[in-house]
């Protein structure tokens with residue numbers, strides 16, 4: 001059976017290039033595994049039929065001949081089991097990849113999402129200013145530690161893996177707020193990830209339907 005990845009038919013410009021089906025498309029491109037995108041409207045994603053595939057009514061979802069899945073991290077790990085391009089074949093190497101995928105999603109992304117979308121966006125109330133300062137300090141600590149680990153390596157474990165795919169995906173969301181520029185090592189790492197031909201193909205595959213379905 002052809003692999004199917006659920007993606008949005010169209011999203012507003014601010015979200016284009018950031019919808020999380022990109023992570024799955026990127027993993028498939030790195031692995032050289034063909035797939036088809038099942039393009040959906042927001043209304044379809046919230047309908048009961050789709051929620052049987054993705055209970056939270058979100059993108060992405062994934063199915064192949066054997067499995068139906070949701071959660072971009074779980075899907076990327078599933079693909080990493082199948083491809084040496086995404087993870088080494090030995091158990092110790094695979095365990096490191098799992099570790100970095102979860103580190104990206106669990107130890108970096110919650111801090112980055114809190115920083116990018118604070119509930120108190122523009123508020124100058126003292127508590128809101130203090131909260132934003134706290135979020136920034138927490139994220140800074142994590143990014144400092146990550147930059148320390150990466151050091152002069154090209155990728156987190158030397159060679160590219162699904163761990164870098166996920167970490168690069170999380171870090172690129174910190175470009176627009178200016179946070180990543182404070183960490184030149186991490187910004188260069190992000191750029192290295194984004195320069196990969198598989199990433200470029202995945203990005204084009206996400207963007208093409210957005211161009212084709214843009215409101216007149």
Ligand SMILES: N[C@@H](CCC(=O)N[C@@H](CS)C(=O)NCC(=O)O)C(=O)O
Pocket residue numbers: 018019020021057058059060070071072073
């Ligand atoms: N933890 C989920 C998050 C998925 C997610 O946040 N998807 C967004 C697009 S990037 C979405 O569908 N948003 C629409 C909504 O939540 O209503 C994953 O990584 O797959």
